Amino acid sequence: MTRGFNLRGTFAIFTFELMRAFRTFFQSIFAPVLTTSLYFIVFGAAIGGKMSSVGGVSYGAYIIPGLLLLTLLGETTSNASFGIYMPRFTGTIYELLSAPVGVAETLMGFVGAAAVKSLILAAIILVTASFFVDYHIAHPILALGYVVLVAAAFALFGFALGIWADGFEKLGIVPMLILQPLTFLGGTFYSIDMLPDPWRRVALANPIVYLVNGLRWTFTGKSDVNIWASLALTLGFLALCAGAIAWMFKTGWRLRS
Amino acid sequence: MEPILEISGLTKRYADGPVALDGVDLTIGKGEIFALLGPNGAGKTTLIGAVCGLVRPSEGTIRAFGMDLAKDWRSARRRIGLVPQEMATDMFSKVIDTVSYSRGLFGLPASPARIEEILRSLMLWDKRDSQIRHLSGGMKRRVLIAKALAHDPELLFLDEPTAGVDVELRRDMWRQIGAMRAAGTTIILTTHYIEEAEEMADRVGVIDKGRLLLVEDKATLMARMGSVEAVITLEAPLADVPARLAAYPLTLSDDGLKLTYRGHGGATEAKAEVAHLVQALVEARMGFSALDTRQSSLEDIFVDLVEQGV
Ligand SMILES: Nc1ncnc2c1ncn2[C@@H]1O[C@H](COP(=O)(O)OP(=O)(O)OP(=O)(O)O)[C@@H](O)[C@H]1O
Ligand SMILES: [Mg+2]
Numbered sequence: 168m169t170r171g172f173n174l175r176g177t178f179a180i181f182t183f184e185l186m187r188a189f190r191t192f193f194q195s196i197f198a199p200v201l202t203t204s205l206y207f208i209v210f211g212a213a214i215g216g217k218m219s220s221v222g223g224v225s226y227g228a229y230i231i232p233g234l235l236l237l238t239l240l241g242e243t244t245s246n247a248s249f250g251i252y253m254p255r256f257t258g259t260i261y262e263l264l265s266a267p268v269g270v271a272e273t274l275m276g277f278v279g280a281a282a283v284k285s286l287i288l289a290a291i292i293l294v295t296a297s298f299f300v301d302y303h304i305a306h307p308i309l310a311l312g313y314v315v316l317v318a319a320a321f322a323l324f325g326f327a328l329g330i331w332a333d334g335f336e337k338l339g340i341v342p343m344l345i346l347q348p349l350t351f352l353g354g355t356f357y358s359i360d361m362l363p364d365p366w367r368r369v370a371l372a373n374p375i376v377y378l379v380n381g382l383r384w385t386f387t388g389k390s391d392v393n394i395w396a397s398l399a400l401t402l403g404f405l406a407l408c409a410g411a412i413a414w415m416f417k418t419g420w421r422l423r424s
Numbered sequence: 425m426e427p428i429l430e431i432s433g434l435t436k437r438y439a440d441g442p443v444a445l446d447g448v449d450l451t452i453g454k455g456e457i458f459a460l461l462g463p464n465g466a467g468k469t470t471l472i473g474a475v476c477g478l479v480r481p482s483e484g485t486i487r488a489f490g491m492d493l494a495k496d497w498r499s500a501r502r503r504i505g506l507v508p509q510e511m512a513t514d515m516f517s518k519v520i521d522t523v524s525y526s527r528g529l530f531g532l533p534a535s536p537a538r539i540e541e542i543l544r545s546l547m548l549w550d551k552r553d554s555q556i557r558h559l560s561g562g563m564k565r566r567v568l569i570a571k572a573l574a575h576d577p578e579l580l581f582l583d584e585p586t587a588g589v590d591v592e593l594r595r596d597m598w599r600q601i602g603a604m605r606a607a608g609t610t611i612i613l614t615t616h617y618i619e620e621a622e623e624m625a626d627r628v629g630v631i632d633k634g635r636l637l638l639v640e641d642k643a644t645l646m647a648r649m650g651s652v653e654a655v656i657t658l659e660a661p662l663a664d665v666p667a668r669l670a671a672y673p674l675t676l677s678d679d680g681l682k683l684t685y686r687g688h689g690g691a692t693e694a695k696a697e698v699a700h701l702v703q704a705l706v707e708a709r710m711g712f713s714a715l716d717t718r719q720s721s722l723e724d725i726f727v728d729l730v731e732q733g734v
Contacts, residue, residue: 171498171499173498173531175528175529175531175532175533176528176529176530176531178528179525179527179528179529180529182525182528183521183525186517186521187516190516254514257512257513257514257515258508258510258511258512259512259513259514261476261478261506261508261510261512262506262526262529262571263529264476264477264478265476265477265478265501265504265506266501266529266530267497267498267499267501267502267530267531268529269498419480423477423478423479423480424438424439424473424478424479424480
């Protein structure tokens with residue numbers, strides 16, 4: 168696969184995708200700042216005031232990793248899905264399909280750009296959060312690594328979604344109707360240990376619980392679930408999405424007629 | 425003729441669609457301009473798509489630069505350029521950015537000087553910092569051409585380069601295509617306009633319903649196909665076609681008021697002959713009140729071809 172690997176092509180895709188994001192720079196910064204602030208006002212100040220702490224961490228600080236993922240998963244997925252869906256929709260994808268780039272170059276360009284955008288987004292959210300609560304990141308390097316991993320996995324997921332979707336509704340449906348509810352129910356704003364038993368077991372079937380807790384562990388050193396399960400799940404999801412996309416490129420499904 | 429593209433037995437059946445290509449064999453020589461003519465739905469775009477990686481062939485092989493496209497697509501594609509039929513551009517990008525992007529995508533190092541040269545040759549340099557959505561239709565088409573030229577392809581596909589382009593711009597594009605050929609680029613273009621093939625091509629292929637009906641040198645084909653019909657409405661009726669006009673392929677209407685010329689010697693020659701005929705009429709002091717000329721349309725030619733069972 169690396170024979171004749173088109174590194175310049177990868178870089179072209181990468182910079183093009185970043186430029187696309189910076190065209191809507193203010194929207195991409197302002198929206199997460201606003202939503203993060205709103206969550207902190209509602210959950211942090213209003214509700215958090217009545218809840219002293221969760222597992223020794225102030226409630227405001229406790230919800231940061233979940234909040235971060237809530238925005239990150241949604242934004243990364245829709246960003247990546249639009250990145251490939253729009254060229255399909257407008258027809259500009261002809262150029263990508265006729266270029267000397269294969270699935271490796273394409274994904275490295277798209278996913279690399281998506282990961283960078285997600286990191287910027289994460290930084291913005293963390294800075295915003297610092298205006299509302301004092302928090303401390305227990306394992307900053309691991310936190311960074313985990314955010315990159317999750318961003319890459321959901322960029323791949325979004326990419327696959329953008330190839331699968333044959334209309335704008337479908338692009339919106341998955342983040343709105345699947346990702347967002349699962350994230351809300353995934354222990355973003357509470358510890359699943361707070362749930363009564365049948366619901367606790369139901370919650371454990373929600374994959375997002377593992378993502379939230381994986382990230383929470385890097386922040387607080389505490390997790391409701393085994394963090395190795397979190398890591399395995401994230402890597403498994405990443406591999407699954409990458410495999411699906413490799414298959415799409417190999418068969419040309421919804422790409423080449 | 426050193427072959428640059430060899431297509432053999434190329435067949436494309438779209439899923440739940442028609443057979444768009446049916447066993448096409450075609451060899452293109454290095455440095456030539458090849459025009460692919462055919463009515464709507466004939467399979468021209470499909471043929472181009474199969475070579476450029478947009479369409480997956482159902483059967484057959486395609487070799488470019490001696491390489492099998494199914495295997496060495498990465499190396500082959502670096503040397504192939506495509507200007508698509510459909511206007512597809514990233515509306516929010518600047519002209520210069522989208523053209524530079526194309527060069528990078530095809531694996532070449534950035535070259536502002538080369539990009540400038542391309543943009544200037546297509547008269548887009550002044551528009552380099554404009555967003556594409558602010559350009560006119562003809563300019564957008566030229567942006568697509570600039571993108572296709574950005575990696576200096578040796579083999580260039582132009583799918584209806586002059587559709588929806590005004591006459592002046594069309595002539596201009598013909599000149600530019602001529603310049604590309606002069607620079608050594610092999611060009612395959614599709615068109616509905618016979619003059620376009622006549623003006624530019626070295627060889628012409630006619631395709632219909634996915635089958636390549638014929639491939640011929642332009643000169644041979646034009647002699648066979650190009651025809652012009654001219655109807656001259658006379659002021660005074662004639663009993664017969666005058667002897668001094670006997671050299672022209674003329675017929676006289678029953679009322680003796682309409683002379684009809686039908687020339688088959690190729691559209692250009694036939695038009696020149698009509699001009700001579702008019703001169704002859706003036707010299708003979710035969711008054712006429714109207715002159716209508718009609719060039720055989722591509723449709724007529726297809727009908728002819730199919731009827732001849734070529
Ligand atoms: N993606 C597709 N799926 C199914 N059928 C298709 C597809 N693309 C083209 N066709 C069909 O294949 C046939 C050939 O189409 P093609 O676009 O190659 O024709 P064309 O010669 O380029 O026509 P035009 O002059 O109108 O551009 C047509 O019948 C068309 O309907
Ligand atoms: Mg076409």
